[in-house]
Amino acid sequence: MNDQAANLRRKVEAKLNPIQAKTIAVVSGKGGVGKSNFALNFCLSLAKRQKKVLLFDLDIGMGNIDVLLGRSSKYSIVDMFEKQLPIQDVMETVSDSFAYISAGSGLTDIFSWNDGQFHYFVHQYEKLTDLFDFIIFDMGAGITEGSANFLLAADEAIVVTTPEPTSLTDAYAMIKHITRKDQELPLYLLINRIPNERIGKQTAARLQRVAGQFLGKELILLGMLPDDKAVVKAVINQTPFVEKQPRTPAAKAVMETADVFLGCGIPEVWKTSSFIKKLSHFIKER
Numbered sequence: 296m297n298d299q300a301a302n303l304r305r306k307v308e309a310k311l312n313p314i315q316a317k318t319i320a321v322v323s324g325k326g327g328v329g330k331s332n333f334a335l336n337f338c339l340s341l342a343k344r345q346k347k348v349l350l351f352d353l354d355i356g357m358g359n360i361d362v363l364l365g366r367s368s369k370y371s372i373v374d375m376f377e378k379q380l381p382i383q384d385v386m387e388t389v390s391d392s393f394a395y396i397s398a399g400s401g402l403t404d405i406f407s408w409n410d411g412q413f414h415y416f417v418h419q420y421e422k423l424t425d426l427f428d429f430i431i432f433d434m435g436a437g438i439t440e441g442s443a444n445f446l447l448a449a450d451e452a453i454v455v456t457t458p459e460p461t462s463l464t465d466a467y468a469m470i471k472h473i474t475r476k477d478q479e480l481p482l483y484l485l486i487n488r489i490p491n492e493r494i495g496k497q498t499a500a501r502l503q504r505v506a507g508q509f510l511g512k513e514l515i516l517l518g519m520l521p522d523d524k525a526v527v528k529a530v531i532n533q534t535p536f537v538e539k540q541p542r543t544p545a546a547k548a549v550m551e552t553a554d555v556f557l558g559c560g561i562p563e564v565w566k567t568s569s570f571i572k573k574l575s576h577f578i579k580e581r
């Protein structure tokens with residue numbers, strides 16, 4: 296087949312099977328529970344499984360994906376708005392299968408867009424959905440009016456908590472808030488920093504039970520990560536642990552999580568992501 300025909304066939308196939316990035320928000324009630332470390336190493340684990348992944352740091356002003364990677368990105372998402380840059384320019388490509396967008400260090404609230412800024416964002420974001428299998432949002436702790444739109448527009452969310460009672464009650468509050476707004480949003484549970492498997496399982500079961508009983512919501516247990524000094528070491532050395540310390544318990548657990556996630560019934564050809572549609576709906580409602 297000549298190049299032209301092959302090109303045409305690809306285009307037709309792309310129209311029939313629109314492979315669009317699935318968006319997943321990583322959230323927590325309390326801060327400091329390990330969201331960013333999990334999100335980053337989860338993305339890298341998916342990338343090791345030949346998925347194309349974009350990590351979008353949405354902890355605006357407080358983001359630290361750059362720091363965890365030991366890189367500095369030239370631009371952040373804030374620059375995309377302030378300098379009207381195309382999204383590809385603010386995206387840092389780390390490898391063939393992994394890229395990220397930095398949250399920047401300014402205090403700009405990108406979530407309180409006017410209509411013009413919103414349309415600009417949608418236009419830019421649409422360019423990304425053809426390039427990746429997964430777009431993962433690392434959200435700030437808790438929830439604000441603006442960030443709620445992003446979270447609720449995502450295709451799925453992963454709630455991260457530790458077994459500590461304070462983290463658990465905040466996780467529950469977050470789950471309650473989400474289910475009140477959208478009972479159908481698939482919610483995964485990730486228990487971080489477990490001292491042993493028994494406590495991890497107990498923690499997950501407790502949260503699953505109360506969510507079921509009081510909110511009528513099923514939480515899918517995605518995985519449990521041990522409290523592992525390899526994570527602290529990785530933070531200090533600014534090198535993700537799944538890359539530099541793949542044999543540590545934390546790294547093995549994150550890889551397992553990625554495998555569970557990929558086995559959770561996600562079709563190879565993902566149906567059109569509803570992210571932009573849902574986000575537009577929320578913004579119009581303001």
Ligand SMILES: Nc1ncnc2c1ncn2[C@@H]1O[C@H](COP(=O)(O)OP(=O)(O)O)[C@@H](O)[C@H]1O
Nearest residue numbers: 326327328329330331332488521522523526530
């Ligand atoms: N599984 C773990 N084992 C040991 N320490 C951890 C683990 N996960 C996170 N930490 C510690 O918690 C700190 C905060 O993690 P971070 O991912 O930045 O949290 P968040 O994004 O929720 O604020 C890390 O710098 C690290 O010291």
Ligand SMILES: [Mg+2]
Nearest residue numbers: 330331354359
């Ligand atoms: Mg964080």
